[in-house]
Amino acid sequence: xxxxxxxAVDGSENSLRATQEAIKIASLVKECIxxxxxxVDFSQSKNDVLHAHGKEELELSRRRxxxxxxxxxxxxxxxxKIKILRGDPGETIVDYANxxxxxxxxxxxxxxxxxxEMVLGGVSHKVAKRVQCxxxxxx
Amino acid sequence: MYKKxxxxxxxxxxxxxxxxxxxGIVVAxxxxxxxxxxxxxxxxxxxxxxxxxxxxxxxxxxVGGRPGMISAATGSMALLMVPLVKEYGLNYLLxxxxxxxxxxxxxxxxxIAKVMKFIPRAVMIGFVNALAILIFMAQVPHFIGxxxxxxxxxxxxxxxxxxxxxxxxxxxxxxxxxxVLTAVSMAIxxxxxxxxxxxxxxxxxxxxxxxxxxxxxxTLKIVFPYSIALAIVGLLETLLTSSIIDDMTETExxxxxxxxxxxxxxxxxxxFGGMAGCAMIGQSVINVKSGGRGRLSTFVAGxxxxxxxxxxxxxxxxxxxxxxxxxxxxxxxxxxxxxxxxYLKKAPRSDATVMLxxxxxxxxxxxxxxxxxxGVVLSALFFVxxxxxxxxxxxxxxxxxxxxxxxxxxxASVEGFVQSFDFTVxxxxxIINFANTHIxxxxxxxxxxxxxxxxxxxxxxxxxxxxxxxxxxxxxxLAVYNNAM
Numbered sequence: 372x373x374x375x376x377x378x379a380v381d382g383s384e385n386s387l388r389a390t391q392e393a394i395k396i397a398s399l400v401k402e403c404i405x406x407x408x409x410x411v412d413f414s415q416s417k418n419d420v421l422h423a424h425g426k427e428e429l430e431l432s433r434r435r436x437x438x439x440x441x442x443x444x445x446x447x448x449x450x451x452k453i454k455i456l457r458g459d460p461g462e463t464i465v466d467y468a469n470x471x472x473x474x475x476x477x478x479x480x481x482x483x484x485x486x487x488e489m490v491l492g493g494v495s496h497k498v499a500k501r502v503q504c505x506x507x508x509x510x
Numbered sequence: 511m512y513k514k515x516x517x518x519x520x521x522x523x524x525x526x527x528x529x530x531x532x533x534g535i536v537v538a539x540x541x542x543x544x545x546x547x548x549x550x551x552x553x554x555x556x557x558x559x560x561x562x563x564x565x566x567x568x569x570x571x572x573v574g575g576r577p578g579m580i581s582a583a584t585g586s587m588a589l590l591m592v593p594l595v596k597e598y599g600l601n602y603l604l605x606x607x608x609x610x611x612x613x614x615x616x617x618x619x620x621x622i623a624k625v626m627k628f629i630p631r632a633v634m635i636g637f638v639n640a641l642a643i644l645i646f647m648a649q650v651p652h653f654i655g656x657x658x659x660x661x662x663x664x665x666x667x668x669x670x671x672x673x674x675x676x677x678x679x680x681x682x683x684x685x686x687x688x689x690v691l692t693a694v695s696m697a698i699x700x701x702x703x704x705x706x707x708x709x710x711x712x713x714x715x716x717x718x719x720x721x722x723x724x725x726x727x728x729t730l731k732i733v734f735p736y737s738i739a740l741a742i743v744g745l746l747e748t749l750l751t752s753s754i755i756d757d758m759t760e761t762e763x764x765x766x767x768x769x770x771x772x773x774x775x776x777x778x779x780x781x782f783g784g785m786a787g788c789a790m791i792g793q794s795v796i797n798v799k800s801g802g803r804g805r806l807s808t809f810v811a812g813x814x815x816x817x818x819x820x821x822x823x824x825x826x827x828x829x830x831x832x833x834x835x836x837x838x839x840x841x842x843x844x845x846x847x848x849x850x851x852x853y854l855k856k857a858p859r860s861d862a863t864v865m866l867x868x869x870x871x872x873x874x875x876x877x878x879x880x881x882x883x884x885g886v887v888l889s890a891l892f893f894v895x896x897x898x899x900x901x902x903x904x905x906x907x908x909x910x911x912x913x914x915x916x917x918x919x920x921x922a923s924v925e926g927f928v929q930s931f932d933f934t935v936x937x938x939x940x941i942i943n944f945a946n947t948h949i950x951x952x953x954x955x956x957x958x959x960x961x962x963x964x965x966x967x968x969x970x971x972x973x974x975x976x977x978x979x980x981x982x983x984x985x986x987x988l989a990v991y992n993n994a995m
Contacts, residue, residue, distance in 0.1 A: 413799050416758045417791060418849055421638060421750070424631050429757065457760060 372400050377473040378407045378451075379464045379498065382436040385479030389509040390440045393477045394447035405444065405451040408467060409437060410460040430455075461497035468502045477507045522577055526803045533802030534810025537580055537793050539685045541815055544793075544841065545583050546705055546826070547834045551648045552588040552785060553595040554603065555709035556826075559583040560819055561716040562607075562784030567812030569775040571805045575767030576752045578759055578803045580793040580811055581775065585645045585841070586743050586878055587786050594736045602733060604721040607786040609730075609737035611776030614745060618769030626749050626765075632861040633885035634750060635847055636868025638791075640881055642846035643873055645838055652703070653835045659700050660832045667691060667836025682796075684837050688829055695830045705834070706827030713823035715816065716782035739879035744788035746882060748772055751789040758798045792841060860892040898922035900947070902930035910939040920950035924957035931961055936968045945976030955988040962991040 378393045380386035390407075397403040411419070411433065423429035433455060434441075444451045456463050468476050478495045499506045541563055549559030563582035570581045595603050653660050670687040678686070695702055705711070723729050752763050768789075776786045797807055819826065847853075854862045864885050872881030900917040919927055942961070949955060962972050977985060 411757075413758050413795060417754050417795060418847065420754045420757050421635055421847060422631060422849070422853065425627065426753075426756075457758060 373474045374400060374403055375471075375473050375475075376403065376405050377464075377468050377471065377476045378405050379476065379478040379494075380407055380409055380437065380440055381460070381479075382409070382440070383479065383481070385481050385509070387440060387443065389477050389479040389507075390443050392507065392509045394443065394449055396475070396477075397449045398447065403449070405449055406471075406473075407437070407440065407444070407451055407453045408464065409433070409453070409455050410463045411455060411457045412460060413458065416457070461494045464494065464498050465501045468498070468504065473504050475505050475507060476502050477509065480508050480510045521804075523805050526801070527806060529801030530804050530807035531810050533797050533800035534807040535814050536682055536800045537797050537802070537807070537811040538814035538818065540682045540796060541580075541582055541793060541811060542818060542826070543684050543688060543829075543834055543837045544585075544790075545815070546829075547838045548583045548585050548588040549785070550652075550705075550708050550834070551585065551645075552591040552603070554591075554600055554785060556705055557709070557712050558600065558603075558783060558785050559588075560711075560815065561782055562779050562787050564812050564816040565716065565779040565782050565784050566775045566787045567808050567815070569778055570771050571809035571812065573767075573771035573774050574805070574808070575765060575769075575771055576755055576763030576789075577805045578794070578798055578807060579748075579751055579755050579763070579768075579789050580797050580808055581748065581772065581787055581789040582793065582812075583785055583787040584744075584747065584790050585648075585838075585845075586641050586747055587740055587788055589641075589644050589648065590736065590739050590743060590877060590879070591785060592876070594733070598732060601721040601723045602729070603785055604780045604783065605723050605729060606733045606736045606740065606780075607784065608777050608780035609733055610740040610744065610786045611773045611778070611780065613737055613741040614773030614776060615770050616773075617741065617745060618766055618771075618773055621766050622745065623749055623765035623769055626746075629746070629882070629886060630861070630864065630889045632857070632864040633868050633882055633889060634746075635850055635853065636865040636872070636885055637746065637878060637882055638750075638845060638847050639850055639865075640869045640872035640878060642842045643869065644876065644878070645845065646842040647873075649835045649838050649842075652831050656703070657701060659702060660835075663691060663695075663702065663830060663832035664836045664839070667833045668839060671836060671840045684840075687836065688833055691833045692825065692829045696828055700830075703831040704827060705829045705831065708831070711819065711823045711826045713820045715820070716784065718781050719783065720781070739877060740786050742879045742882065744772060744776070744786065745769055747791070748789035751791045751794050754791060755794050755798060758795070759803060792844060860889075860896070864889045864892065894922050898926070900926050900930075902927065910941050911935070912941045912943060914943045914945075915947040917946075918948050918950060919954040919957065921953040924953050927957050928960055931964075933964045933968065935965075935970060938970045940965050940970050940972045941975060942972065943975045944978075944981065947981075948978065949981035949984050951984075952988055955985055958985065959989055959991045966991075 373396055376393060376396065378390060380390065393405050397405055419429055423432055437453065456467060476498060478498050480495050495508050499508060545559035545563040546556040549556045566581050574581070591603055594606060653664050667687050671683045674683045674686060748768060749765055752765055752768055756763055772788060779786070867888055868881045868885035871884045872878050897918055900915065900919060900923040903914045903916065905912045917923065949958070965972050
């Protein structure tokens with residue numbers, strides 16, 4: 372059964388729906404852990420550091436973007452943990468997923484970056500291709 | 511003891527060799543046009559910027575505090591040098607560079623990085639935006655109103671710079687633009703200005719020399735204001751870049767070591783014919799994105815840059831100016847913080863004002879340091895105004911009149927404080943509750959005295975409640991109302 376799930380989010384509407392599906396699955400399994408992963412793109416770093424005042428505020432503002440997702444997870448009574456990674460979103464998620472022992476990866480089909488994601492989201496496409504465990508793409 | 515040294519060497523230099531070397535090469539390729547363009551902005555020979563980038567990068571790879579960060583000749587520093595070079599020439603610039611280094615070393619020893627936390631983000635955002643605007647404005651004389659062909663070349667350069675990276679990711683677009691367009695302009699005899707028209711490229715390593723200036727107080731007086739501005743701007747941009755790289759690599763750099771290192775690099779660079787420089791946001795991000803993490807990447811960037819100049823120096827003089835202009839326009843666009851527009855809408859009015867004021871002052875004076883100082887001062891004034899709001903809430907309880915004070919009591923809020931009381935009452939029991947406030951200075955104690963004594967004059971009884979320990983200490987030391995009882 373899906374005991375160890377990786378939920379890749381970026382704060383978009385789409386990833387909120389992905390969270391919804393993750394909760395649905397988690398509610399069917401007794402001891403299910405969802406690991407929520409957000410990837411901070413390198414070019415975001417410059418923007419974020421400039422607008423935040425100090426490291427603590429930076430972490431805080433990043434976690435706040437996930438607040439609606441966290442709310443949903445808490446309401447769904449799911450045990451979860453949040454991990455913030457850095458780098459190219461597609462590659463980082465793939466590496467992280469393959470390094471860990473996940474039964475399922477859940478990701479939204481389109482994220483925040485409209486320019487890069489024309490048909491099927493660039494990131495979700497990469498993840499679907501290269502992750503070794505099953506992938507659930509939520510539309 | 512040796513074991514520790516070798517361990518350190520391994521982690522800081524050799525833990526990421528292949529990626530560091532490749533990233534360093536990419537950075538060097540992107541750095542050449544920038545170093546040349548910044549030299550032109552400053553009004554000096556292109557070699558000055560190239561020698562500077564070579565020296566600064568290599569020295570900082572050894573003494574810097576933030577591995578993976580790239581320092582070289584920069585636009586922000588170049589812009590400050592313009593009047594000095596125009597009036598006094600290169601030699602004075604070299605002395606200014608050395609003095610900048612000395613000031614930075616002193617600042618570094620005094621742990622000035624700690625002062626960074628007092629610089630509000632509105633000022634930092636203003637700094638970055640003003641820098642972008644100034645870099646763009648510096649390009650204008652090189653492409654507006656020269657020739658139709660100039661516009662075309664700038665347009666083609668920009669097209670290459672923005673479209674090509676979608677297809678070719680391994681070779682930096684600026685390099686491709688330069689190679690292709692220089693070849694084109696050499697093949698077809700177009701009447702374009704080239705780098706060679708603005709300065710010579712000597713294919714030689716920098717040499718140690720003492721600048722040809724009189725070593726007296728006169729020189730110091732001329733050079734000092736420039737050096738102080740350069741020191742401030744250099745450290746500011748460096749510490750900002752350092753934070754960004756810290757975040758990107760999820761490691762913590764040593765800001766104090768970096769400040770000292772910047773100083774050392776600038777001192778030595780002055781002796782080798784280079785202009786003062788600092789860390790570069792753009793290049794450092796490119797370095798980390800390309801996989802660079804250790805000191806080796808910075809070192810390789812410097813060495814490879816010099817290698818390319820020595821080998822390809824003759825080619826570099828043929829580079830058409832419009833191509834450099836195009837690259838600089840791209841740099842200015844990517845330096846500008848485009849999310850500032852939504853920031854202006856969302857941020858508090860005072861922050862937005864500080865940001866705009868910083869930008870306006872920088873652009874008006876062509877001096878980044880003046881804008882930053884003005885921004886910090888303005889921000890401090892706003893801050894004092896904001897926290898000087900003190901609230902006095904009155905409640906009537908049985909026979910007593912209770913005043914609850916909210917907000918800090920200090921020199922800027924005493925007026926509001928005193929005016930909130932009605933002193934016409936007589937024979938009442940007054941209780942003043944200080945539990946939600948703090949007495950900060952002598953003015954505050956004085957105001958407290960004034961209020962209490964005024965009430966005594968009308969035969970009221972006054973009880974003081976809720977003073978926290980620091981406030982109480984100050985009151986006990988300075989207050990006189992006890993004597994009036």
